Amino acid sequence: MSLTLEQVQRIAHLARIEVSEAEALTTQSHLNGIFQLIEQMQAVDTRGVEPMAHAQDLSQRLRQDAVTEPDGRAAFQAVAPEVEAGLYLVPKVIE
Amino acid sequence: MINASLKTLSLALASKKISSVELTQLFLDRIERLNPTLNAFVTVDAEKSLNFARAADARIAAGNAGLLTGIPIAQKDIFCAEGWLTTCGSKMLANFVSPYDATVIRKMHSEAGMVSLGKTNMDEFAMGSSNETSFFGPVRNPWDTERVPGGSSGGSAAAVAARLAPAATGTDTGGSIRQPAALCNLTGLKPTYGVVSRYGMIAFASSLDQGGPMAASAEDCALLLNTMVGFDERDSTSLERPAEDYTLNLEKPLNGLRIGLPKEFFGEGCDAGVMAAVRAAIAEYEKLGATTVEVSLPNSHLSVPAYYVIAPAEASSNLSRFDGVRYGFRAEDYGNLDDMYMKSRAQGFGAEVKRRIMIGAYVLSHGYYDAYYLQAQRIRRLIANDFVEAFKVCDVIMGPTSPSTAFKLGEKAADPVQMYLSDIYTIAVNLAGLPGMSVPCGFAGGLPVGLQLIGNYFAEAQLLNAAHRYQLATDWHQQRPGGLA
Numbered sequence: 001m002s003l004t005l006e007q008v009q010r011i012a013h014l015a016r017i018e019v020s021e022a023e024a025l026t027t028q029s030h031l032n033g034i035f036q037l038i039e040q041m042q043a044v045d046t047r048g049v050e051p052m053a054h055a056q057d058l059s060q061r062l063r064q065d066a067v068t069e070p071d072g073r074a075a076f077q078a079v080a081p082e083v084e085a086g087l088y089l090v091p092k093v094i095e
Numbered sequence: 096m097i098n099a100s101l102k103t104l105s106l107a108l109a110s111k112k113i114s115s116v117e118l119t120q121l122f123l124d125r126i127e128r129l130n131p132t133l134n135a136f137v138t139v140d141a142e143k144s145l146n147f148a149r150a151a152d153a154r155i156a157a158g159n160a161g162l163l164t165g166i167p168i169a170q171k172d173i174f175c176a177e178g179w180l181t182t183c184g185s186k187m188l189a190n191f192v193s194p195y196d197a198t199v200i201r202k203m204h205s206e207a208g209m210v211s212l213g214k215t216n217m218d219e220f221a222m223g224s225s226n227e228t229s230f231f232g233p234v235r236n237p238w239d240t241e242r243v244p245g246g247s248s249g250g251s252a253a254a255v256a257a258r259l260a261p262a263a264t265g266t267d268t269g270g271s272i273r274q275p276a277a278l279c280n281l282t283g284l285k286p287t288y289g290v291v292s293r294y295g296m297i298a299f300a301s302s303l304d305q306g307g308p309m310a311a312s313a314e315d316c317a318l319l320l321n322t323m324v325g326f327d328e329r330d331s332t333s334l335e336r337p338a339e340d341y342t343l344n345l346e347k348p349l350n351g352l353r354i355g356l357p358k359e360f361f362g363e364g365c366d367a368g369v370m371a372a373v374r375a376a377i378a379e380y381e382k383l384g385a386t387t388v389e390v391s392l393p394n395s396h397l398s399v400p401a402y403y404v405i406a407p408a409e410a411s412s413n414l415s416r417f418d419g420v421r422y423g424f425r426a427e428d429y430g431n432l433d434d435m436y437m438k439s440r441a442q443g444f445g446a447e448v449k450r451r452i453m454i455g456a457y458v459l460s461h462g463y464y465d466a467y468y469l470q471a472q473r474i475r476r477l478i479a480n481d482f483v484e485a486f487k488v489c490d491v492i493m494g495p496t497s498p499s500t501a502f503k504l505g506e507k508a509a510d511p512v513q514m515y516l517s518d519i520y521t522i523a524v525n526l527a528g529l530p531g532m533s534v535p536c537g538f539a540g541g542l543p544v545g546l547q548l549i550g551n552y553f554a555e556a557q558l559l560n561a562a563h564r565y566q567l568a569t570d571w572h573q574q575r576p577g578g579l580a
Contacts, residue, residue, distance in 0.1 A: 051472035053289035055528020081425035
């Protein structure tokens with residue numbers, strides 16, 4: 001398998017990472033090297049093997065539906081790039 | 096005091112031979128003098144550290160100190176610590192002052208009364224095996240400053256090796272505690288997945304990440320592990336288990352210990368000097384009463400390919416939170432919201448992190464999910480099953496930690512695949528979720544070699560016992576780098 005430059009640009013867009021033409025070319029060569037390594041997997045017959053998503057075979061723990069955390073809003077907003085009146089500011093989304 | 100074990104430091108503090116403030120100052124002075132050469136710490140805050148030390152001295156004076164109260168420790172900069180810059184080695188978080196403590200940090204500060212000396216350098220978001228992907232520049236190996244300390248916990252490893260700290264925390268997703276421990280002549284332990292809380296430990300690949308101790312000896316690691324483990328309701332993958340004292344069985348004789356030697360770890364691909372040191376260590380174990388048996392991990396060659404699907408897939412999801420909205424870096428100039436995301440992430444992340452996010456986005460995308468992500472998860476099962484089979488005939492698996500000693504700065508930086516292969520012996524352990532250690536076992540060309548010990552699930556105490564008995568019989572772990580007076 002070999003990724004085309006267009007595919008690299010599409011992946012970069014999916015990942016929301018802006019890439020210049022020059023960066024896309026370098027990325028293409030690096031990703032193709034890495035996928036060459038990954039391709040070794042395709043030779044393995046894994047029919048009937050249960051996919052392993054996690055190291056521990058446990059079901060998700062549930063907790064009481066109760067408030068346990070103190071209000072950390074001010075502390076959390078203090079580290080945000082731009083806030084106003086308790087809201088996170090981003091460029092206008094709806095005209 | 097600089098080279099003292101944690102037990103010795105603990106006794107010195109308890110008998111008031113030295114105060115925690117004096118001890119802390121001793122290490123802060125060393126950091127000030129040697130860190131410009133090594134770049135092991137990215138953040139030092141002497142006043143904060145000394146405040147912890149004063150509180151520890153008060154606890155000691157009041158008679159309610161624990162074994163580690165007042166002992167300084169370096170924290171990998173992946174652990175959030177309240178009021179401390181927590182950067183994860185990235186420009187993305189270069190200005191992030193954490194509003195809360197990771198569970199590991201909280202336990203060390205509040206419960207154990209330990210003194211954080213600062214935050215250590217690391218590969219960006221723990222993605223790397225040489226510490227060269229850090230936004231804050233590479234860390235240098237105290238054994239040879241032209242060489243890498245390994246990664247991603249490279250700053251922690253260099254700090255302890257140069258005795259800028261008596262011990263450090265690390266995290267291990269594919270070898271990030273064990274490989275730098277091997278390259279810097281330290282003892283490092285990656286616990287069974289789920290034993291140490293991941294709360295406040297910045298996520299890279301959530302099904303693989305695990306925090307653990309890095310120190311001079313197995314005994315030091317056992318003491319540290321005692322404070323790090325425990326159920327945490329804030330980590331949904333934290334395991335509920337009865338508490339265990341990892342120091343209890345350290346002295347147990349090794350008579351009858353069955354060591355499994357995977358034939359795949361003793362074939363081609365490992366430097367001769369590394370292999371010679373590892374074989375000599377196994378011969379030492381036989382002298383200590385252990386027996387060896389050949390085992391096979393037939394799918395271990397697939398661990399690197401499967402890992403470079405699974406870890407990037409999880410990373411692409413975890414790192415989607417860095418979008419320039421709630422914390423971290425935001426680009427200066429941008430147009431609409433999407434453009435703000437794209438530019439903030441393009442400028443905030445380094446090349447290796449971007450590569451892995453893109454691999455992850457691709458293997459999870461429509462049409463490729465089954466061929467890559469599901470196939471990798473099926474191979475992960477085969478790799479885990481190999482260990483189940485091997486542990487039917489042995490108690491501990493041994494082999495090299497890393498196929499080479501510390502390599503030169505820049506040597507592998509241009510070729511990601513070469514870099515990835517430096518974790519060829521460590522990655523399978525994370526995929527299976529098993530505990531693993533690296534223990535100093537000699538030198539090749541003047542550079543440290545690590546012996547890897549792999550245990551069955553929850554066999555940390557057994558690994559520490561095996562490592563400790565070896566360290567009673569050898570003094571490799573007591574060797575210190577010269578030239579750093």
